[in-house]
Amino acid sequence: NAGVMQNPRHLVRRRGQEARLRCSPMKGHSHVYWYRQLPEEGLKFMVYLQKENIIDESGMPKERFSAEFPKEGPSILRIQQVVRGDSAAYFCASSRLAGGQVQYFGPGTRLTVT
Amino acid sequence: AQTVTQSQPEMSVQEAETVTLSCTYDTSESDYYLFWYKQPPSRQMILVIRQEAYKQQNATENRFSVNFQKAAKSFSLKISDSQLGDAAMYFCAYRSYEIIKETSGSRLTFGEGTQLTVNP
Numbered sequence: 001n002a003g004v005m006q007n008p009r010h011l012v013r014r015r016g017q018e019a020r021l022r023c024s025p026m027k028g029h030s031h032v033y034w035y036r037q038l039p040e041e042g043l044k045f046m047v048y049l050q051k052e053n054i055i056d057e058s059g060m061p062k063e064r065f066s067a068e069f070p071k072e073g074p075s076i077l078r079i080q081q082v083v084r085g086d087s088a089a090y091f092c093a094s095s096r097l098a099g100g101q102v103q104y105f106g107p108g109t110r111l112t113v114t
Numbered sequence: 115a116q117t118v119t120q121s122q123p124e125m126s127v128q129e130a131e132t133v134t135l136s137c138t139y140d141t142s143e144s145d146y147y148l149f150w151y152k153q154p155p156s157r158q159m160i161l162v163i164r165q166e167a168y169k170q171q172n173a174t175e176n177r178f179s180v181n182f183q184k185a186a187k188s189f190s191l192k193i194s195d196s197q198l199g200d201a202a203m204y205f206c207a208y209r210s211y212e213i214i215k216e217t218s219g220s221r222l223t224f225g226e227g228t229q230l231t232v233n234p
Contacts, residue, residue, distance in 0.1 A: 042205055042224040089157060101147060105159035
């Protein structure tokens with residue numbers, strides 16, 4: 001049973017470009033969570049999505065960041081007009097049930113903004 | 115809002131010995147979950163152990179066990195017979211129990227982490 005998959009694993013973008021991070025949850029999981037880990041810090045919650053719905057986006061920056069989880073396909077975290085401060089590791093997690101007790105994490109995408 | 119504090123940025127232990135990592139949290143809720151995650155150099159987040167607050171018995175998973183003190187809001191992780199592969203960053207995390215709180219109940223709140231070094 002494949003785990004949570006994220007791609008790309010590493011992404012380099014110049015300032016002003018767009019970054020798209022993809023997350024495929026574990027089979028049978030329909031709840032996805034995105035977290036950001038800045039250098040030398042713990043993970044910080046960004047957004048919680050179910051299929052076609054954003055449930056909780058209270059951790060998302062108000063501008064430039066958006067997330068979606070369409071009926072078909074992976075969840076996408078989109079960062080427009082990236083800045084150096086967006087450089088971080090972005091982790092996706094999934095759970096089977098709403099507020100599922102255990103969230104299983106993907107390997108993360110390391111975004112570097114030059 | 116809940117907060118999680120790990121007061122030990124770094125810890126070290128000799129191989130085969132025991133080490134305890136500390137975690138405290140702040141919450142007004144009576145029911146919740148607590149977790150320890152391990153992040154090795156590969157950066158993959160790996161669940162080590164979990165505890166339900168309504169259970170008095172401390173969780174154990176092989177060499178890993180917790181000391182859960184609900185009144186003190188303390189949740190420490192004990193690693194027995196430490197192995198070189200235990201070297202990693204360890205994160206303590208909190209999650210609300212009430213899944214009906216859709217706006218915030220599902221998120222994990224993490225501490226800042228403790229970097230564990232295992233010396234041969």
